[in-house]
Amino acid sequence: MGGVLDMFSGLAFLQELDLSENSLIEGELPTSVGSLCNMNVLKLSVNNMEGEITDFLDGLSRCSNGSSIENLDLGLNQFSGSLPESIAHLSKLRYLQLPNNLFEGPIPESIGNMSALEEINFSGNKMNRIPTGFGQLSALTAAGLSYNVWEGVISEAHFANLSRLRDLDLYKDSPNISLAFNISPGWAPPFKLHLINIRSCNLGPNFPNWLKKQDELVTVVLNNAQISGEIPNWFLELNLQLDKFDVAYNQLSGSPPTSLVFTSSANVALSSNLYEGPLPLWSPNVTQVYLDNNRFSGPIPPDIGDKMPLLTDLDISQNSLTGRIPLSIGNLSTLTSLVISNNYLTGEIPGFWSNIPFLYEFVMSNNSLSGTIPSSIGSLNSLKFFVLSNNNLSGLKVELTDIDNQRYEGKLTVVAKGRQLQYQQTLYLVNSFDLSDNRLSGEIPSGLADLVKLGTLNLSMNGLVGEIPSSIGNLDVLETLDLSRNRLSGPIPPGMTSLTKLNHLDLSYNNLSGKIPTANQFQTFNDPSMYEGNSGLCGVPLTKLCPGDGAPSHPPDANSDENDGDNDEDRLDRLWLFLSTGLGFIIGFWGVCVFVSGGDMESPDS
Template identity: 45%
Template sequence: MESNSFQLIILILLFQLLYFTCIDYHFVSSAGTSKVGTCIETEKKALLKLRENLTDPSVRLSSWTDQENCCQWFGVSCDNKTGNVVKIDLRNKFSRNHELGGEINPSLLELQHLRYLDLSMNNFEGTQVPEFIGQMKELRYLNLSGASFSGSVSRFLGNLSNLQVLDLSFYSDQPAEKDLDWIKGLSSLEHLNLGGSDLSEANNSWLQTISDHFPSLLELHLPQCQLLNLPSSLPSLNLASLLVLDLSNNAFNTSIFPQWIFKLSNLVHLDLSSNNIFSELPDEFAKLTSLEYLDLSSNYGINGTLKRTLGKLCNLKTLILNDNSISGNITEFINALSECQNNSLETLNLSLNKLSGNLPSTLGYLRKLKDLQLRFNSLTGTIPETIGNLSYLEALYLTSNKMSGSLTPNIGQLTSMVSLDISENMWEGFVTEAHLLNLSNLKELSVGVKLGTNITLTFNISPNWTPPFKLTFLTIQSCQLGPKFPHWLKDQNELTSIIFNTAGISDAVPNWFVELDLKLDNLDMAFNTLTGKVPNKFQFNLLANVDLSTNRFEGPVPLWSSNVTSLYLRDNLFSGPIPLSICRELPNLSDLDISRNKLSGTIPLCMGDMNQLATLALNNNQLIGQFPDFSSKLLSLYWIDISENRLSGQIPGSLGSLSNLMFLRLSGNNLSGELPSSLRNCTRMFSIDLSNNQLSGLIPAWLGETMRSLLILSVRDNRFSGPIPLKICSLSGLHILDLSGNNLSGSIPSCFGNMEAFKVDLTDDEARKYQGSLKVEAKGKMLTYYNTLYLVNSIDLSSNGLSGEIPSEITSLYKLGTLNLSRNHLTGKIPTDMEKLRWIETLDLSINQLSGPIPPAIATLDFLTHFNLSYNKLTGKIPTSTQFQTKVDPTIFQGNAALCGPPLKQCVGDETTTSQSGRNDERETDDEYKLEKVWFFAVVALGYLVGFWVFFGTLNFKKSWRIAYCRFIETCILEFNERTCSFVMKMLGCLMRRRNT
């Protein structure tokens, strides 16, 4: 059965090959001759008119002149016998500089025998597809793909009944086809490509339409067509000849894998990638024995286990399943693949799934494998020794798994290897010359272990070794590459990307490295101990990234070519002012971080005009002067951190022109004045930290009116006054509110209970919005949060002049972790339903005027680790709780004269009760002791009597025992008498001897 199917496929492919060969021969046979294929004059003039309306920047059509035989022109083919033009192939096979443009002249209609027209990959700049093409009835082949036309073709192309190949893929930026009804007239169609067309309005029977009208269809390409419905079944299927099916990049969003696909027994190529298919990987793929190409990648929802049956598709050359949720053991799958005789697999991509298991030694049987990608899974074990058998392997990606052990030196036998990425695993041991010895074609190398592990992978390579390769991309991170700068790279003069992040290098950048004269896209040497000054001779390509963070570099801030767009120099020893020339020399800078250095002086005013800037971090330096004005041209700027400096003056109103600003940190300066009202325009703001300044005035209500996305608001330790604006309660996403250390007055708004973010868990998207760091007073001390900032839920209103009662509504914020209302003038009682704050860790109500008892519910708060009620007017007994009465500092309750109970003094009335209880306990103990004595002697007497009568009663009734017992007693008496007499005689003998002496 399989043999017949395979023979059928071969016959179909041979037929197609012969068919197109015959067409090409018929079109092309006269293209290079002048004896037989002399072109017809009228058709020549028609072509010259076509040439007049075309733009040809690369002069591709220079041969189109009146003096030449048009059958010999570039892109033109004629019939050998008649001289008629039958083929025009103007496809741009070169760069964009060779694109034809202009308009298509109707003179094409004069080419009445034209069968082949290809205008693809040019740029007609949105001109309409000429309608007269619909009148060219002899066309067999039409390709307008990627030609930048506009308009719809459905009105006129449906009449080309002889058309066999139609390729309209991405022919327009806005293709206007809405359905597939217009193609019904193309009855001879064998190849259809409508990629990029808008078919969102196609009815649910679109596939049935194709099946019913094109039984001879060999290839169907409908990628990125906005199709919404993928039928799970079809009433009838007439696509037995179909070899290629491409439905990738649509929006099917289905949970049922289409079963009709498995009836396409001749299918060779299947692409359903990027379609939001949520189903198990079907076993029925085993039916598609002719399949050579299968791509189900980037559906994200294809799950289930990786089946052995899929591994038995022995004709498979390409299998791409990355970016799904496929689980299972990879070992069995690879074992199944290896069982195929003459295995054809060349590409295997299973990255970004949930696969486990080890790579088996049978991997070495996949000898035709060129591309193996297994990134971001949970694979374990080491790389098998048989990897050395894969002599055709060009790419190996094992990034971010759980693989461990030593690296096999057999990697060094992969002579075809171009890209090798084995980073972010748990390798240990050494990397030596043997691992790299024969990789003469290697261009990309990435090696490293996972951050945070205690495993060490050490490069043990002689500094005098010369590698056989010329790398363009090199990444060595979280390894021991140092302590010296790797001298074996001295001849690597083709590098464009270098990443030595956390590589254990404690050295200066050597001169020979600078003299390599590299032109870099990426230079990352962060988290080492590199010293000295940064060389200023580095050269960078456009959009280059430079990261030298967390080293010991010193001297002035280095500047290089204008191509650098990202510059990270934080945590070094750079000193002096920020160079005034930074704006001129780095005009394309988008990310600048020179925080945590020793910079001084003022911020260059020109930085406010760097209109490409997206992030600016100058924090933790010694900068002085005023905050610079920012131009409204900085449309990309979303991050500003100039905290922990010595800036003074007011926050400029121009800051409000930064409409995309999301993160603003100006804490730890000497800024004064009121918040500029223009900040209300920053409606996309996520985080504001203005703490530790001299800012004054009212906290503006517009914070809650326009900044609805705000997650963090910290203005602690300033001079703000007046009431807390009610509009603050409108900030439904707020997770951190710190207004402490100001002069605020009035009451705590009861609408705090409406702040929904303190009641729900963060989504992943919301968590990603928390960037940077923030100081928060929690658990009795000032803590700085970094990566866990998104977990903090805090309200701090301490050290103000707030009065009134604590609103009971605040207890509805059950996700609250820190509530600090200390050092105010709050009165009334503590809310009784405090048990609702079940996640609270820090509760500080100290130094107020709160009265009444401590609610017993507080004793049920299991996560409470820092608690302070001192210096209030609380009364009554401290609630009974293990956490309150053991290992608790009594000072958390002090200053409440009427408060009693452990760990403070005992409450009035407890002493008498305790004394009386003690006496009662003594009497009870004495009575219990006497009763125990009576019972003890009674039991002893009873035991004696029972033992006596059991023994002597038995002797009385059993004669043999009685005789034996008497004999035993008699023997004992005789032996005793004998030993006694012997002892007495010995003693008398001794006495007589002493007397005689």
């Protein structure tokens, strides 16, 4: 409450006030705090404060001998409005921390008069313009300008006197580019950067020539920067010791920069470019490699697990890789995410998974893998995503145990009725079990109900027979169920009406029969297409009457002419929004689930 801060307004000689992370601090910042002219440090971060700060800053600017404040931290609140030009009266201010608020509008032009400023952090706001006066901050060492809505043009004037600048974070909160760099090729900046993190800005069309003398760089991120062509030799000859090199989402081509030298726990991201040729490898220090959505071809290097043994994340999806999965991947004991989908890989899935105990994301969909699914996958106690759809797999013998909720940062691509949806924000993920479009046969095991925290189950486009197990109704957090295009028969189990969180159901093109349940969630499933191709089914929403029924009473048609624009595309967007609902559920087989071609109950590991 604002009264807490008012209590301090009479302490004229107060020099430091730190009330960060205090649940009692809420409301607007009292103007009276601006009268504390002797205060050097004010920290109010991570509270529930709101409103504008103009009156507070004006109060400080009226101090007869000038404000003494050197460190102002108002981050992670709900402060709003524009920063006033009067902020420049804080002539002694060295550290200005305003991240994760609701500030909007331009950075004041007068900021160039704040010659003592060493660090600024405006990240996570809605600010839109960077003035040329910014380039006069000769003491500035770190500029945090990420996650705003920047627009306009950045020129040499914006950096003219930033001789001490070491860290530059500048990117937008969306991939739409409205900020461009207009810097002459021969310009030599006055600074020596350690970190450059520029995203969703136009730096192109060529790799920025003004980095030519930046031989102290440790972190290089030029992501979604409209850069094309090759990375120049002069950059590779800077002999940098990098902990991160991210040039994803550009149009870079030529040879991947394999000569770069990396420090421990390094990250390499070349995703979504035009690189081709064999898959590149780097030094053993690299732990995260993202090479997805390029044109790499040929086999995965057989020694990948030996050359980069400390890998935790490997994404080589959406390329043209061929051949088998190398056995050396089994040496990656710290691997947590393996994504090799959308390639042309063949052969059987190796059985080395017990050597990779921390794997939580396992995505091999859209390849030509064959054989059975090895039982050693059952040892993956951290598994969160298990996606093997669209292969030629014929069997499964897996026992998965319960695990705790995990947080996933990065991107995830899922398939809904053939449409790929990609999510690139931080997500608390629902567990996914996807074996669609394979050659699985036999019955769905009743033990499937032991995946008690499963959020997504997709077994569509296989050869499964028999009835839907009645125990499937025990999956009470299930949100998506797709059993379409199999050979399932019998009734829809009445117990499925217990699936009260279900928001997407597809049972089409089977041999199901009997009356469609109408209780709970089934009352909301008004689209006949989710049941089509089952000639034995009857009842709402189908037009076919069940024996003893009168004329069916249909709910309003959600697909009438006036709603034609709200068909498959929009409906899928709604149905798959569950991925960002923060559920983070668990996959866990307590029993053994077996999908086996030809009834072989003892299929060996591949």
